[in-house]
């Protein structure tokens with residue numbers, strides 16, 4: 080009899096050990112070191128019950144865990160906050176000090192934790208973004224970086240200028256628009272053109288929703304698939320049994336698989352046609368990422384690696400740059416003196432600022448944009464005040480190690496609270512205000528409130544160390560090229576005056592994007 084029930088008894092014993100005793104021991108270990116777990120711990124459900132109650136009652140404006148931390152631990156929370164994400168213990172890093180170790184002194188032990196990768200694995204596959212820092216990852220990173228070398232970047236910047244000009248012509252016809260949706264569309268086109276070439280910047284694919292199949296833009300499909308992948312974390316059966324992350328059997332999950340496959344099939348067909356063209360002509364044509372990787376030894380014969388990297392480049396690049404431009408436009412509309420200062424800078428450097436677009440885009444090149452100092456400060460301040468990625472994906476250290484007074488266990492899940500680190504009041508003067516001057520070394524805002532230099536890891540929109548964003552330079556060039564075209568001869572104003580004092584929060588990880596309507600106003604030819 081006992082033999083029959085033995086597997087069941089062992090399974091129950093495993094779950095009791097895994098979901099209760101092991102977690103409880105870990106909580107005690109960190110509590111003894113002074114870490115608080117404001118979400119509490121309910122066996123099997125971790126901190127979710129409190130978190131979900133908080134979401135229902137407070138309708139958080141941004142990533143719920145961040146608002147929850149501020150609600151329970153105040154606006155300057157301790158260095159670490161403990162949370163139980165289902166059965167997984169997770170330490171959220173709220174301050175810059177441990178990052179000195181993570182990104183600099185002990186960087187070789189810094190790695191990705193499998194949790195986020197498993198959650199969105201279906202959508203992004205085994206790409207550089209969530210992969211462990213192993214030899215293959217390093218090789219892939221090197222190949223992708225070479226696709227972003229200066230000469231290649233020049234070509235991508237040319238593409239972005241054209242698309243920005245075409246988009247402005249369309250927007251002028253509309254007069255009034257939802258800046259969140261429209262900028263996202265523009266950046267999707269831009270990044271797709273950079274990944275697949277201009278002729279493939281706006282393809283349509285089939286997309287299934289609530290049982291119905293429709294045609295949507297490839298960019299929208301990928302974006303929505305990533306969002307739905309992240310949302311899976313809150314499906315009850317996955318909360319209870321994260322072991323099932325790899326199985327897609329609910330109706331919602333099956334639709335996700337269908338939609339992901341449509342996007343992948345499109346890329347597969349593109350790879351096939353590029354290879355056929357190569358077979359016919361003996362050369363590849365184009366400066367897009369896919370064409371570059373097709374000529375790279377590591378990638379050229381591995382379709383799934385090619386697909387995963389193209390999808391990741393798009394996923395990592397489109398929404399993040401769109402968020403930075405949109406938030407920048409909103410802050411300019413709110414702070415018109417700063418806008419004036421920026422226009423004066425652009426006017427003093429660009430002869431054709433405010434004049435014909437075709438002359439302006441000829442003038443905008445990689446050298447001239449190096450001189451846009453105030454524009455760079457505005458870019459950084461937009462990334463500081465509302466970082467597009469508010470919280471990192473799951474990370475870990477590969478050895479037990481002491482960081483800022485706490486001994487972190489090897490393999491423990493860590494999340495970096497980028498938003499909080501950008502708002503700590505001992506690092507940032509008037510931390511809730513939009514002040515681009517804080518990045519200007521000659522300004523009084525450059526220092527901390529105590530008058531000392533800011534810590535190098537207090538500004539981390541691209542995180543840092545060996546896992547620093549690969550598209551960092553690309554993003555800065557994109558911003559500094561597109562924004563002058565957008566602002567030349569026109570300004571953006573809110574249609575809703577309430578946004579002058581409180582704009583809706585906007586970041587790249589939001590499931591539901593806000594709607595922010597703006598009016599395009601033509602201004603004097605010299606601006």
Ligand code: HEM
Nearest residue numbers: 208395396399400467468471472541542546548549550554
């Ligand atoms: C303002 C724009 C951008 C911001 C704020 C940003 C931010 C970030 C952040 C925070 C990470 C770490 C993500 C994590 O926690 O796992 C990251 C990684 C990455 N980003 Fe970006 N990103 C931006 C634009 C781009 C662009 C345009 C590209 C592509 C051209 C790109 C490609 C990547 C890649 C490939 C990684 C993975 C790097 C690795 O782990 O080896 N990013 N980015």
